[in-house]
Amino acid sequence: MSMRYGIVILPQDRWADGRRKWVEAEQLGFDHAFTYDHLSWRSLAGEPWGSTIVTLTAAAVVTERIRLGTFVSSPNFRHPVPFAKDVASLDDVSGGRFTLGFGSGGTGFDAFVLGQQALSARQRHERFAEFVELLDALLRFEAPDARAGETRGADVEPPYGISFDGTWYTAHEARMVGRAAQQPRVPLVLAANGPKGLGLVAQFGQGWVTTGAEGATGEEWWRSVESLSGRLDDAAEAAGRDPGSIDRYLSVDSGGQYALQSVGAFEEIVGRASGAGFTDVITHWPRADGIYAGSEDVLSEVASRFVRS
Numbered sequence: 661m662s663m664r665y666g667i668v669i670l671p672q673d674r675w676a677d678g679r680r681k682w683v684e685a686e687q688l689g690f691d692h693a694f695t696y697d698h699l700s701w702r703s704l705a706g707e708p709w710g711s712t713i714v715t716l717t718a719a720a721v722v723t724e725r726i727r728l729g730t731f732v733s734s735p736n737f738r739h740p741v742p743f744a745k746d747v748a749s750l751d752d753v754s755g756g757r758f759t760l761g762f763g764s765g766g767t768g769f770d771a772f773v774l775g776q777q778a779l780s781a782r783q784r785h786e787r788f789a790e791f792v793e794l795l796d797a798l799l800r801f802e803a804p805d806a807r808a809g810e811t812r813g814a815d816v817e818p819p820y821g822i823s824f825d826g827t828w829y830t831a832h833e834a835r836m837v838g839r840a841a842q843q844p845r846v847p848l849v850l851a852a853n854g855p856k857g858l859g860l861v862a863q864f865g866q867g868w869v870t871t872g873a874e875g876a877t878g879e880e881w882w883r884s885v886e887s888l889s890g891r892l893d894d895a896a897e898a899a900g901r902d903p904g905s906i907d908r909y910l911s912v913d914s915g916g917q918y919a920l921q922s923v924g925a926f927e928e929i930v931g932r933a934s935g936a937g938f939t940d941v942i943t944h945w946p947r948a949d950g951i952y953a954g955s956e957d958v959l960s961e962v963a964s965r966f967v968r969s
Contacts, residue, residue: 663930663933663934663938663939663940663941664691664692664939664940664941665689665690665691665692665940665941665943665966665967666690666691666692666693666694666729666731666909666940666941666942666943667685667688667690667692667693667694667942667943667944667945668693668694668695668696668731668942668943668944668945669681669682669685669693669694669695669945670695670696670701670704670709670944670945670947670952671695671696671709671710671711671712671715672704672707672708672709672710673710674708675715675718678710678715678718679718679722681945682718682719682722682723683722683723685723685726685945686723686724686725686726688959688960688963688967688968689963689967689968690726690963690967691726691727691940691967692726692727692728692729692759692940693719693723693726693727693728693729694728694729694730694731694761694942695712695715695716695730695731696712696730696731696732697712697730697731697732697733697734697761698712698768698769698770699737699769699770699773700769700770700773701768701769701770702768702769702951703950703951704950704951705769712730712733713746713750716728716729716730716750716754716758717749717750717753720750720753720754720755720757720758721753723757725757726757727757727758727759728750728754728757728758728759729758729759729760729761729849730759730760730761730762731761731869731911731942732761732762732763732849732851732869733760733761733762733763734762734763734764734765734766734788735764735765735787735788735791735828736765736766736770736771736776737770737773737774738791739829740791740794740795740798740829740831741794741798741831741834743795744795744798744799744834744836745836745837747760747795747799747840747846748799748836748839748840748846751840751841751842751846752839752840752841754841755841756840756841756842758840758842758846759846759847759849759867760846760847760848760849761849761850761851761869761909762791762792762795762848762849762850762851763788763850763851763852763869764784764785764787764788764851764852764857765784765787765788767779781854785854785856785857786827786828787828788857788860789856789860790826790827790828790829791828791829792848792850792860792864793824793826793864794822794824794826794829794831795848796845796848796864797822797824798822798831798834798836799836799840799845799846800844800845801821801822801835801836802839820833820835821833821834821835822834822835847866847867848864848865848866848867849865849866849867849868849869849907849909850864850865850867850868850869851868851869851870851871852868852870853870853873853874853888855891855895858888858891858892858895859895859898859899861892861895861896861906862892862895862896862898862899862901862906863899865906866906866907867906867907867908867909867940868892868906868907868908868909869908869909869910869911869942870885870888870909870910870911871911871914871915872884872885872888872910872911872914872915873885873888876915877915877916877917878915878916881914881915881916882915882932882936885910885915885933885936886936889908889936889937889938892906892908907939907940908937908938908939908940909938909939909940909941909942910933910936910938910940910941910942911942912926912929912930912933912941912942912943913942913943913944913952917929918943918944918952918953918954919941919943920943920944920946920952920954920955920958920959920962921954921958922958923958923961923962923965926943926958926962926966927965927966929941930966945959946958946959
C-alpha cells in the first residue's frame with residue numbers, strides 16, 4: 661500500500677482566510693485534512709481558536725474529495741450523546757468523508773478550563789474506554805421504524821434507545837437524529853501508547869494514531885515509534901485481529917522535528933515512517949511564526965513531489 665498523506669490546519673484563522681487552506685489542501689492532493697479538537701492548545705492558549713465541529717462542517721461544504729477529521733477529540737469537554745450527534749451530522753454533510761480521531765485527553769489547558777479535577781492516568785484511560793464504548797453504540801444504533809414497529813439494530817424495548825450507566829457517563833434511552841453517511845459507523849482512529857489503550861484500538865479502531873513517546877526526541881523518538889507499532893501488532897493478535905487491518909497514522913511533527921522544514925527532511929521522515937509500518941503520515945500547515953513555523957512554498961513543493969505522485 662502506498663503512503664497516504666494528511667495535513668493539520670489549526671482552527672485559528674477567520675473563515676475568510678481559513679477557507680483557502682482547506683480548499684488548497686484538497687487541490688494539493690492530500691488524502692485527509694485534520695484540525696485539533698481543543699478549546700485551545702498549549703502555547704497558543706492566548707490566541708484566537710475556533711470551534712472544531714463548525715470549522716470541519718464549513719470545510720466539508722467547500723471540498724469534495726478529501727477526508728476530514730479530528731486530530732484528536734477527547735473526553736475532556738465532551739459527552740458521548742451530544743458528540744455522537746455532531747459526528748453523525750458532520751459525516752452526513754461531508755458525504756461520508758469524516759474520520760474521528762479520538763484519545764484519552766491530555767492534561768493541558770482544556771483538561772481544567774471547565775473546573776475539572778486532575779485525573780490520574782488510570783482514570784483518564786477508564787474514562788476514555790467508557791466514552792468509546794458508548795460512542796460506538798450510539799453511532800451504530802439504527803433507530804427503529806416506529807410505523808412498522810421494528811427495532812432494527814438494537815435489542816431494546818419501547819420507546820427505543822441506548823441506555824448506559826457507567827462510572828463516567830450515563831445515558832437514558834438516547835437516540836440518534838438522522839444517520840451518518842458511513843455504515844456501520846464513522847471510522848475511529850484511536851490515539852494510544854499504553855497497553856490498555858492499544859487494546860482498545862484493537863477492539864474498536866479502524867486506525868491508530870501516535871505522536872510517539874512523550875518527551876523523546878531524535879533517534880530515541882524513532883525507537884519509541886517502532887516499538888509502539890510492534891506492541892500494536894501484539895495487541896491485535898491478542899484480540900484475534902489481523903494487525904494489518906488497522907491503519908497506522910504517525911504525527912511526523914513530533915519528536916522535536918517539523919517535517920516541512922525542508923523537502924529533504926520530509927522525504928527522510930516519510931521514508932522512516934514507511935519502514936516502521938505506518939500507512940499514513942500527518943504534518944501541519946506552516947504557520948507564520950512559533951510552533952510549526954515554515955514556508956508554504958515548501959508545502960507546495962512537497963505536495964508536487966510526494967503527495968500527488
